[in-house]
Structure formats: C-alpha cells, structure tokens
Amino acid sequence: MSLNALAPPVALEHLTPHDLVTYFRCPHELELAHLRRSTAAAPTGAAPVALAVRTPPDVVPLRRSPLEPPSTASLVFNEGRLDVFPTDALVYEDAGEEEELPVLFAPGQVQPDPAFQRHGGNLVDDELGLSGRPDFILRRAGGVVVPLEYKGTHPFHDLHGTHGRTFDVIQMLAECRLVEAVTGRRPPYGILLYGDVAGEGAHEGWFQIPYGDREAGWMRYALATVRQDAVRPPVPAERNCASCPPHRDGLCRYAAARYDGGDLLRDRLHRQLGQFHRP
Numbered sequence: 001m002s003l004n005a006l007a008p009p010v011a012l013e014h015l016t017p018h019d020l021v022t023y024f025r026c027p028h029e030l031e032l033a034h035l036r037r038s039t040a041a042a043p044t045g046a047a048p049v050a051l052a053v054r055t056p057p058d059v060v061p062l063r064r065s066p067l068e069p070p071s072t073a074s075l076v077f078n079e080g081r082l083d084v085f086p087t088d089a090l091v092y093e094d095a096g097e098e099e100e101l102p103v104l105f106a107p108g109q110v111q112p113d114p115a116f117q118r119h120g121g122n123l124v125d126d127e128l129g130l131s132g133r134p135d136f137i138l139r140r141a142g143g144v145v146v147p148l149e150y151k152g153t154h155p156f157h158d159l160h161g162t163h164g165r166t167f168d169v170i171q172m173l174a175e176c177r178l179v180e181a182v183t184g185r186r187p188p189y190g191i192l193l194y195g196d197v198a199g200e201g202a203h204e205g206w207f208q209i210p211y212g213d214r215e216a217g218w219m220r221y222a223l224a225t226v227r228q229d230a231v232r233p234p235v236p237a238e239r240n241c242a243s244c245p246p247h248r249d250g251l252c253r254y255a256a257a258r259y260d261g262g263d264l265l266r267d268r269l270h271r272q273l274g275q276f277h278r279p
C-alpha cells in the first residue's frame, strides 16, 4: 500500500454559484466573505477575522480577476415572454425565492421532484464541492430538466459593461452543473429570464445558456482557479467596492470607493447576515 493510499482525503473548499460570481468580481471579497462566514460559526473567543486573512498585506492589487469569463458566443436571446408548454412541469422552486416567477403553471404542471429536496432544497454536488439553490427547475418535453433564474431587470441592462450579464451566466452554468449532479443527466441549457419590473414588463426577454462540454470544462477550470488561489488579491474599483458587503463592514483595506449600497440592498444583506448588522 502506498503512503498516498493512507493519506486522508483532502476536503475541497466548499463553494457556491454566488462564490464564483464574487471571485469573478474580486477574489479578496470572496476571501473576506468566507472568513466572515467561518468567524460567525466559530466559538466565542476565536481569532479575529483580520488575523486569518490569507491575502498578504503587501499584495499587489489587480485590475481584474484572474478568472477568465466563460464564452458567451453561443447565447441565444429571445425577446418577449417565455413560452410554457402543456408538457412543461415545474419540479423545483427555491423556498427562499423572493421573486415570483412571471409564468403561470396550471396546478397539474407543478410536480415537485423529491430528488431536489434531499438536502432541504439545497442542491449538492459532492464531486465538485459545490452547492446552491436555483430559483426554479423545469422538466420539459423529452424529460429534459433545466434550471431557470429570474432577474427583475432589463435583459440588456449593463450587458456589455464590465460586470454585465457575465455574472448571471456564471451563476447559470454553476446551476446547470448542480442539476447534472443531482439528476445524473447534463441539462443542455439553462434559462435566464429577465422581467423589467420598472418597465412593467415592457422589456421581458430570456437567454438560453448552452451547457455542453465547453461550459462543463469551464466550470471545472473556475472551481480549480478559485481553490488554487492562495492570495485572493483585491480588485479595487468603484464598480466593485461601492456595493461590497465586506467593505460595508469595514473589513477591506484596499477599497477604492465608499460603500454606497442603497437601502434595499443593505436591508437584504442585513436579513441574510443579521449578525453583522450595523445600524
């Protein structure tokens, strides 16, 4: 027996779709968010957050994240409403989902699948160390099962900006992977549904995000990139820092802008992270 065979398995750093989005924005934000999470769970008297940050004090800030974005060359945009067919079924709905899906399913089309409730509605991928909750999951003709994310915003808002819809695409690819992990079948695509609430639905539309070998390969590359990054460098920029939750809590020394989260964002974050609330 080799020595390797005796070594205990190395635990993967647990990640979520939101973690990948955060790392794509600023690796240091992810580091601070994880430390805050683990510190909140630690017993009273544990080392303070600042002592546990792996980012060295003399780190050189970056202009962009080391994570290369996924290809968006094959996205398909469909203007208008998402058609739901009589053969479609809603098999999963995140219980914590605040947005109401602007698509009507007949009562007979709501068919919760217990496979998605094994961990209380949290989809878990033990192989890749990933977990999360899509907004919705549909089963379509032919038994194809696909995740659906609903965003109450204009489909082309900031589409070509630095953030743009790339954040949403990253989230979607991670959710496709989670559906694959739970069902054992790779969804051919995920659906990003936009509804312009401010425009009273005048600018609805949806993207079909392909999930094939290239996207599955990107997902493994992304998870490895995050886990292998022992520095988690900051990417200070106004677009990142002005709404950065760790910055709001005074945890970042590299911030390029004052925290400027609106009341809605702040209230939402405080609900999620009540222990860090600062009036």
Ligand code: SF4
Binding pocket: 026, 028, 029, 030, 032, 234, 235, 236, 237, 240, 241, 244, 246, 247, 252, 253, 254, 255, 256
């Ligand atoms: S304040 Fe800016 S540099 Fe600091 S963690 Fe947040 S986004 Fe990154």
